[in-house]
Structure formats: C-alpha cells, structure tokens
C-alpha cells in the first residue's frame with residue numbers, strides 16, 4: 151500500500167499507549183495548564199487495547215497496591231485515580247468492602263482503558279511503529295521520522311521533535327523452542343487465552359500440557375488449567391527446587407519506591423548490578439504467596455484422593471524438543487538424580503518471561519548517535535552533539551533506574567520527570583530558533 155506523509159511536526163510521538171505513556175499523557179495534560187499544550191500523538195499496535203489482555207485469567211490479581219495507579223503517588227487529587235474510576239463506576243463502596251489493595255487484573259485493565267479513553271484524540275490504535283530515522287537540518291538531527299503501519303498494511307510517515315519509546319516487553323522464547331514459533335501447540339504465556347482456546351481441551355478432549363517456568367505466569371496458567379480445563383493433565387517444569395514466594399514485606403518493598411530510583415541511579419554500575427541481583431526475587435521467578443498456598447493445597451488434595459492429575463518436575467532441565475504430528479517430546483534431565491527421560495506432551499506453555507530489546511531495533515538507524523544507550527536521570531537517551539531530538543525510554547532502564555522500571559511502581563512520578571524534561575527541551579529549542587532568526591535579521595540589517 152502507498153505511504154502517506156503528514157506535514158505536521160509533532161512535539162512528541164509515543165511508541166505504545168500502555169500504562170507508561172498513558173501516565174505521560176496525564177502528566178503533560180497537567181502541565182499544559184500552566185506551560186501550554188504540546189502537539190502529541192501516541193501509537194499503539196493493538197487495535198483493541200487491553201493491558202496484557204491475553205493473560206487475564208480469573209485468578210490474576212494486580213501484584214501491586216492500587217494506590218500505585220497512574221497518578222496518585224504524584225497527584226492524589228487527579229481525576230484519573232483508581233479511586234475516582236471506582237467512584238465513577240459506582241463501585242467504590244463495594245471495593246472498600248473487599249478490603250484489598252490488590253484488585254483483579256480484569257478490573258485494573260478496565261481502569262486503564264477508562265483513563266485511555268479520555269485521551270482517545272491523542273492516540274491511534276492498530277498502528278505499529280516500524281522505524282525511527284533521523285531528519286537532518288544542515289548537519290544536526292532536530293527531528294525524527296517515524297514510520298508506522300496500520301492493520302490494513304498502510305504505512306504512514308510522521309515527523310516529531312521528541313519520542314517516548316514505551317513498548318513494554320516481548321515474549322522471551324528459549325533457544326530450544328525458537329524453531330517451533332509457528333507450531334500452534336507451543337505458545338508463550340503472553341498468548342495464553344487465545345491459544346488455549348484453540349487447543350483440543352477447549353472441546354473437552356484429554357490433553358497433557360507442559361508449563362515451562364516457575365514464576366507468576368506459570369502458576370496462573372496451572373491454576374487456570376486446573377479450574378477451567380478438567381480434561382488437562384499439566385506438568386510444571388522448573389529448573390529450581392520449588393516455587394518461591396515474592397518478598398512483599400514492607401522494608402524490602404522500599405526497593406519499589408521513588409527514593410530507591412535515586413539510590414540506584416546515583417550508584418556506580420557495579421553497585422547497581424549487585425542491588426539488582428540482591429532484589430531479583432522481589433519480581434522475577436517468584437509467585438504470590440497466597441497462590442503458592444493455593445497450589446500446595448491443590449497438590450495435597452491430589453494426594454488425598456490418589457488421583458495425581460498434575461505434576462511438578464523440579465530441578466529439571468529441558469535438553470531437547472522433538473515435535474511430530476503425534477505430539478511434542480521433551481528430553482528432560484533431572485539435575486538431582488542425573489536421570490534422563492523423554493516425555494510426550496500435546497502442548498507446551500512457555501511461561502519464560504519477557505525481554506526488552508525493541509527500542510534497540512527501532513532506534514537502529516540512529517545507532518551511531520546513541521553511544522551505549524545510557525539514559526539520564528529523566529530517562530532521556532544520551533545522544534552525541536549531532537542528535538538534538540529528545541528520545542525518552544520507559545521500561546528498559548532497569549540497569550540504571552532499578553527494578554521498578556518495568557513495573558507500575560513509579561509511573562506517576564516518572565511520567566512527570568519526563569514531562570518536565572520534555573518541556574525544558576522544547577523551550578530551549580524554541581529559544582534557539584528565536585535567537586537564530588534574530589541573528590539573521592541583524593545580519594540582513
């Protein structure tokens with residue numbers, strides 16, 4: 151299809167309209183009242199936005215207090231708070247009666263969609279950003295060219311003075327499974343709901359399914375298969391010895407506070423790395439403690455009844471994957487006993503986490519201006535002097551800003567730190583343009 155080129159130069163284009171960029175659009179709206187409105191556009195590849203929508207099962211709850219919504223930590227009086235959402239939906243009293251800080255992900259998704267609707271004039275859904283390229287003014291890059299593609303395959307090119315790249319994570323597929331990407335029996339947990347519906351168990355047929363991984367997603371899949379697919383027998387395959395609980399105790403939880411972002415950022419990289427290592431199990435390869443108890447009780451009931459429907463295969467390494475029409479055989483090594491076994495499955499769920507590399511692919515045409523992709527405290531990429539367009543990154547700065555970076559934890563504050571930096575950048579640009587034109591007027595005179 152033919153490209154179409156828009157003539158407007160935007161102040162900001164956002165890659166993705168998930169929580170990070172929704173929070174940013176709120177922060178910009180707040181600042182617009184005193185600092186003037188910016189021309190902004192956010193593009194999200196999902197045509198029907200949902201927050202990790204393919205993973206929302208009946209058991210999935212928010213893993214963070216609802217008070218860490220898009221605004222409350224910065225501006226508790228904002229109309230975009232979770233509490234105001236509840237009030238507008240007529241559910242505030244009922245929610246209070248629940249006595250929880252952790253709403254279902256179904257409800258939090260609805261909250262995010264409700265906020266996003268307020269900004270629908272600034273967002274185009276069903277448009278995937280494909281490339282970001284430099285636009286040269288003499289020898290300087292002051293603006294960027296953004297190419298996107300909509301669901302009908304139509305490409306669009308736009309120009310912007312700044313970018314907020316917030317694409318979230320992409321499914322991490324272990325090397326052994328890479329060659330089976332097109333096999334519908336092997337799927338990543340990010341596609342859980344739509345993929346499981348296409349399996350024979352959705353029609354009540356018997357299936358043996360392997361869940362690879364020992365984190366929250368793996369646990370949620372096991373419970374969903376147990377509760378909603380009675381014809382499924384599941385094996386949970388883990389490298390570790392046991393499911394481990396997420397440490398949500400209050401002192402440790404301070405690792406998710408804005409203060410910790412400063413502690414992390416102000417450290418040397420070697421110390422940042424050891425902090426990340428120390429707190430790794432607050433977020434990764436861990437399961438909500440209540441869910442661990444639920445799973446333990448499920449296994450205990452199996453022992454009582456003698457009907458061993460599901461299995462744990464702990465301390466197990468997958469050595470080979472052999473897919474045939476009959477099924478998928480996994481060659482498993484028990485690291486404790488050294489025993490090897492070939493086990494057949496009808497489907498495999500890869501609850502193997504996410505990686506955050508998309509910004510590197512999108513920014514490849516600018517690679518030579520971006521050094522080693524470090525960001526400043528306000529999440530702005532450090533470019534060399536030739537690139538003056540501002541590029542902000544959200545969700546891929548864990549190594550410099552800490553474990554909250556991929557989560558909701560500091561969104562309310564981070565969005566305003568970016569907004570402040572962006573306004574300051576655009577003001578400086580305007581002043582430079584004004585002083586250049588004054589200089590040329592003086593020269594002509």
Ligand SMILES: Cc1cc2nc3c(=O)[nH]c(=O)nc-3n(C[C@H](O)[C@H](O)[C@H](O)COP(=O)(O)OP(=O)(O)OC[C@H]3O[C@@H](n4cnc5c(N)ncnc54)[C@H](O)[C@@H]3O)c2cc1C
Pocket residue numbers: 165166167168169170171193194195196201202205211212213214277278279280316317318319367504508544545556557558559
């Ligand atoms: C299953 C799951 C559950 C989670 N639960 C929690 C939780 O309970 N608490 C918590 O704090 N964190 C949780 N997280 C972490 C999660 O990363 C954050 O909650 C939050 O979603 C981060 O927001 P984001 O906007 O940075 O990324 P995302 O929410 O991933 O949004 C990114 C958006 O960008 C769009 N996009 C990607 N690439 C492109 C492109 N090239 N062009 C256009 N659009 C694009 C995507 O469609 C998506 O809508 C969870 C993550 C997962 C995967």
